Amino acid sequence: MAGMIEKMGNLDRRIIFILIALSVIIPLALGLIFPNPVGAEPSRALFDYVEALPAGSSVLLSFDYDPSTMPELQPMAMAMLQHLFRNDVKVVGMALWPMGASLGQDAMSSVGDSLGKVQYEDWCMLGYKTGGGVMIVRLGSGIQAVFPTDKDNVPWSEIPMLAAYSTLQDFDMVLSLSAGDPGIPAWIMMAGDRFGVPIGGGCTAVSAPQFYPYLGTGQLVGLLGGLKGAADYETLVREHPDAVGAEGGRAVAGMAPQSVAHLVIMLLIVMGNVAYFAEKKRKGGVK
Amino acid sequence: MNWEILGIWIGALLSLSLYSFLYRDNPFYKFAEHLFVGMSAGYWVIYTIENVLKPNWWQRMFPAEGGFQIVWVIPGIFAFFMLARIVPKIAGLSRLALGMIVGAGAGLGMVSVFQTNALAQVEGSIISISAGSAFEMFSSLVLVVGVVSGLVYFFFSKEHTGIIGGTANLGITILMVAFGASFGYTIMARLSLLIGQSQFLMFEWLPTIPRILGIGGGA
Incomplete structure (x- = not known):
């Protein structure tokens, strides 16, 4: 028994890596899908807010991330775009992160094409602009001055849908998919608190806890936190009567390995603690 | 190819x-x-x-x-000043550019950061604990007790004994719960990256192997 406890306490870290890898690979290989019930969470608040936007509304969607956080944020982008396009909301994309513009254009083009939405009539991607919060303040006085052309260098005046926008306040809401700084805090500070534009969005799980205070104060209308938030939004979008037969998203598929891996980690934490206290007791260290 | x-x-x-x-x-x-x-x-x-x-x-x-447009020469000069840092003799010039960046950032952010992260949060913490459903009342109570006890923990002008000590202990407990939740979210984020990369390897890379070997469909 003592030998086993000692082995548990000195488990080779590579065994832990293998266990975690298996806990991810096996559910993915088996195609396991766990139920993902969505309660009264910030994800539902965001979904309900977007759902309440009337057809023809406008949303500024900012892709503030890069490929390193794609597994969490790209599924959010896809689900949000499906929801917005399905409700006939016009979407203008932009990015506070350089690579976000390309990732955003890919998502908008792919979802837009699948739902019959036309570039420059239903959506367009303005591209990336440096400056973070300072640039957002400038958007409040004139968007065209900041983005004289879109990402593909098409002049503002030649894009029909952009005629309706002159400042940030012309949008019904701003959605930011944020992997860090600049991201959601800059949008809340400059677009939300300064210009009164409602802000919602999604973020990586690492940064989610720091944004929860903004939900309580209403500075954020809703929030998707990490893969769970993305899975929530995919579930809510798929549950809608208009989405019958829609394919499941990557986030929902990722929640089964996520759950199994969490169980394995919890088990390892318990094992580590049992080994630690047993060892201490054996040596007479626990009073 | x-x-x-x-x-x-x-x-x-x-x-x-x-x-x-x-x-x-x-x-x-x-x-x-x-x-x-x-x-x-x-x-x-x-x-x-x-x-x-x-x-x-x-x-x-x-x-x-x-x-x-001659006015755009000025930012060019400041950009050059930033690069001056790599030449020890003129490295001091970079302070001018840095000073401008820091000054503009501080000036712009001072009011906004205070409004967003201090005033609005204080306002959000002043809530009624007797309004709404039983769960909402409980949530409000947790928020108020958590904020007060958390602040008491960082109040060092009085010794942490008696009621102050008890409140400070409650404060550190609530802080630990918050840190634990934050750590849990971090694990979720790291696993999400592993899952994303595993999905890529399993569903995008592995299916190309039979295609290359000519076992599956055409390339």
Whole structure:
């Protein structure tokens, strides 16, 4: 028994890596899908807010991330775009992160094409602009001055849908998919608190806890936190009567390995603690 | 040559090389690491020139309709001052540029940061604990008790004994719960990245192997 406890306490870290890898690979290989019930969470608040936007509304969607956080944020982008396009909301994309513009254009083009939405009539991607919060303040006085052309260098005046926008306040809401700084805090500070534009969005799980205070104060209308938030939004979008037969998203598929891996980690934490206290007791260290 | 498959294979082999570090340090990992650092640096230089310097500075100094806008020489000089840091004799010039950046940032952020992160949060903490459903009342109570006891923990002008000590202990407990939740979210984030990369390897890379070997559908 003592030998086993000692082995548990000195488990080779590579065994832990293998266990975690298996806990991810096996559910993915088996195609396991766990139920993902969505309660009264910030994800539902965001979904309900977007759902309440009337057809023809406008949303500024900012892709503030890069490929390193794609597994969490790209599924959010896809689900949000499906929801917005399905409700006939016009979407203008932009990015506070350089690579976000390309990732955003890919998502908008792919979802837009699948739902019959036309570039420059239903959506367009303005591209990336440096400056973070300072640039957002400038958007409040004139968007065209900041983005004289879109990402593909098409002049503002030649894009029909952009005629309706002159400042940030012309949008019904701003959605930011944020992997860090600049991201959601800059949008809340400059677009939300300064210009009164409602802000919602999604973020990586690492940064989610720091944004929860903004939900309580209403500075954020809703929030998707990490893969769970993305899975929530995919579930809510798929549950809608208009989405019958829609394919499941990557986030929902990722929640089964996520759950199994969490169980394995919890088990390892318990094992580590049992080994630690047993060892201490054996040596007479626990009073 | 199928460029898409080539891209998938490069991505997959580099991913596996990086994961090989989990076993132990090895030449494959070192190669992938150095390639990543070098390519990132090169990519960022070009990206910054094309997407920041050219549209925001050069094309404004020399507009497409012709002419020369002399005012844009000033940011160019400040940019040069930033680079002066690498020459010890004139390194002091970089302070001018840094001072301008810090000053503009502080001036712009002072009011906004205070409004967003202090005033609005204080306002959000002043809530009624007797309104709404039983759950909402409980949530409000937890918020109020959590904020007060958390603040008491950081109040060092009085010894943490008696009622102050008890409240401070409650405060540190609530802080620990918050840190625990934050740590849990961090684990979820790291696992999400592993899941994303596993999905890529299993559903995008592995299916290309039979295609290359001519077992499956055409490439």
